[in-house]
Amino acid sequence: MAVIIGIAVALGSGLILITLVGTLFLGISVGQQWSHTAFTAVYETSxxxxxxxxxxxxxxxxxxxxxxxxxxxxxxxxxxxxxRQGDPTETITHERPRWQLVAGFTGIGCIGALDWLVIHTGHFPRGSGLGAFVIWMTGATGIAYFLRRALHEDRDVAGFDVWSPPWVFTTRYALSVGLIGSVHSLIAPTAPIPEPHLSLLLWIPPITGGLYVFQRILKRRTRWQLPTTNWLRARFDSLSADGRIDSETEPDDKNKNQ
Incomplete structure (x- = not known):
């Protein structure tokens, strides 16, 4: 919606500017002609x-x-x-781990997308398209909402190297286009996005959410690898030291008994 409003404002401002320039510098008739030509071009393009x-x-x-x-x-x-001011953002916290929510909504989105696919490909004709749409919409909306916050948490709290625009754009734009195509498909015989393209489009949000969860787990395991290795090594050294101490003290105990 913000993009559409921005485009409309930009086009309107351009038409007004063209009219003013033509009117002020070349005359009223020229300004009207330029305005009409620009409006016609915008209308034909639209x-x-x-x-x-x-x-x-x-x-x-x-x-x-x-x-x-x-x-x-x-x-x-x-x-x-x-x-820099020593006032970290209050919304960034470990109290609500958002990547787990992304994983949960990814599962819901996969169920909805699979349900929609089997219904509209004729494998389950008695299924409810509306029910599949509601399930998919719930999962895709949750992914689009929590993924951005999870990415911010990964970058600003966990210190991961994250570039969030591709993730945010993919989930939210696919959600918007999928909503328009699905609603139009449910209420009208002809849809702007025909099958099977619409069914494939509905898979984009859950697939994106699944890829994010997978790559985050890999990053987390990589970050845990060094501390875990150091802990295991320290534990092994501690056990080895205890074993050496026991072996050194046993002969002394035997000598004392003798």
Whole structure:
């Protein structure tokens, strides 16, 4: 929604600017002509985009990715500024480990996407498409909501090297497009995203959530590897030292008995 509003504001501002420039410097008739020409070009382009959903989705996707990138950079600057001031962000805490929530919602999203797939491919025609949609929407929404916070927690608390825009963009944009396509498919005989493309699209949020959980576990294991190895080595050295002490004290005890 923010991307659409931004595009509308940019187009409106451009039309007003073109009209003002033409009117102030070349005359009222020229300003009106420029305004009409620019409006016609925008209208024709918008009509062409509306008849080609793939092109429209691509244009909106590029704009939304730019929005997500700038938003994440602004949040990172905000956190770094608070850390320099000695006031860490209150919302970043270990009390609510969000990556476990991402894993749980990933499972729910997989169930919903699988249910939708088997229903719309004819393998389970008696199933409820609405029920599959509700399950998928619950899982995908949870992934899109908690994944961003889990990424922030990984970067700002755990110290992982995280670049969050691709993860946030993939889950949230796939959620938005999937919601539009699924609702349209449920209420209308023809959908802007035909099958099986819609069924494959619904798998993007749970797959992204699963990939995040998998790579986080790998990173966590790598971080645990050195401390665990050091602990095991120290424990082994301690046991070996205890064994040497026992072996050295046993002959003395025998001599005392003799």
């Amino acid at each position: 009509r062409d985009l509306s008849t080609n959903p793939l092109v429209l989705a691509t244009v909106l996707g590029v704009g939304y990715y730019a929005h997500v990138t700038e938003r994440e950079r602004a949040y990172k600057r905000h956190v770094e500024r608070q850390h």
